[in-house]
Amino acid sequence: xxxxIKNDRPVYIQLVEELEMRILNGTYTMGTKLxxxxxxxxxxxxxxxxxxxxxxxxxxxxxxxxxxxSGNYITDDEKLIRDLRTELASFEVGTFCGKIKKLGITKxxxxxxxxxxxx
Amino acid sequence: xxxxIKNDRPVYIQLVEELEMRILNGTYTMGTKLxxxxxxxxxxxxxxxxxxxxxxxxxxxxxxxxxxxSGNYITDDEKLIRDLRTELASFEVGTFCGKIKKLGITKxxxxxxxxxxxx
DNA sequence: AAAACTGTATTATTGATATAATACAATAAT
DNA sequence: ATTATTGTATTATATCAATAATACAGTTTT
Numbered sequence: 001x002x003x004x005i006k007n008d009r010p011v012y013i014q015l016v017e018e019l020e021m022r023i024l025n026g027t028y029t030m031g032t033k034l035x036x037x038x039x040x041x042x043x044x045x046x047x048x049x050x051x052x053x054x055x056x057x058x059x060x061x062x063x064x065x066x067x068x069x070s071g072n073y074i075t076d077d078e079k080l081i082r083d084l085r086t087e088l089a090s091f092e093v094g095t096f097c098g099k100i101k102k103l104g105i106t107k108x109x110x111x112x113x114x115x116x117x118x119x
Numbered sequence: 120x121x122x123x124i125k126n127d128r129p130v131y132i133q134l135v136e137e138l139e140m141r142i143l144n145g146t147y148t149m150g151t152k153l154x155x156x157x158x159x160x161x162x163x164x165x166x167x168x169x170x171x172x173x174x175x176x177x178x179x180x181x182x183x184x185x186x187x188x189s190g191n192y193i194t195d196d197e198k199l200i201r202d203l204r205t206e207l208a209s210f211e212v213g214t215f216c217g218k219i220k221k222l223g224i225t226k227x228x229x230x231x232x233x234x235x236x237x238x
Numbered sequence: 239a240a241a242a243c244t245g246t247a248t249t250a251t252t253g254a255t256a257t258a259a260t261a262c263a264a265t266a267a268t
Numbered sequence: 269a270t271t272a273t274t275g276t277a278t279t280a281t282a283t284c285a286a287t288a289a290t291a292c293a294g295t296t297t298t
Binding site: 155156157171174175185186187188189190191 | 273274275276277
């Protein structure tokens with residue numbers, strides 16, 4: 001799985017975003033165990049402390065729960081995942097439209113541009 | 120004019136983005152003189168050194184040119200502005216669609232969400 | 239029982255960013 | 269001619285982020 005960490009923003013933030021994305025889109029299955037902090041760090045080519053910081057952020061959001069000597073587990077709260085996914089989508093749409101509007105591009109043009117995209 | 124500087128990313132980067140946006144969308148008129156570094160900094164409630172750093176980034180992009188004892192001037196290269204505006208729009212569309220696609224949301228849903236937006 | 243693995247905590251070092259406080263030479267404004 | 273304003277440079281300080289190197293107690297695994 002690709003971990004594309006750039007250096008334009010704090011690494012731990014990018015890790016939170018990538019992990020959250022994988023939970024919300026189902027790459028990581030509800031209720032299952034994550035790789036260990038060290039293995040995740042190794043996979044993402046990042047320091048274990050940095051990965052740990054990202055995981056503790058995810059625990060604050062309720063997306064994972066850590067069991068001290070066993071590992072980190074993805075939440076099995078289906079509604080939470082659904083709600084956060086919808087919330088993130090709304091946020092992205094709002095942010096995007098704000099920027100595009102400020103650039104002076106019309107809604108019609110925007111939709112034409114999106115229609116050219118592959119998805 | 121609103122300078123909404125948050126503390127989630129480097130301040131000078133946010134200043135570059137805001138200034139570039141104002142040049143590309145015509146808020147700042149081609150060929151005209153900008154406020155002085157100190158006045159811009161005061162307006163944005165930012166340290167003059169930070170504003171200076173942002174302006175030097177803009178000069179690298181060719182969007183402004185500084186005349187040592189006179190001030191900073193917006194470029195009068197209309198094509199450059201048009202091209203950068205198009206390029207920025209494409210970038211935003213690409214980034215947005217990438218995230219949305221990764222979230223598992225369809226193009227149809229995306230366009231419906233955008234149609235609900237106000238612009 | 240022994241070994242390996244778990245999350246978690248601590249300490250130290252490095253680099254980037256932001257602010258502050260000046261300073262200077264050249265020009266514009268008075 | 270004098271004063272004010274211009275971009276620009278310098279030095280110092282503080283904070284955050286990232287990495288590195290350990291350490292520990294409590295399970296699991298063997």
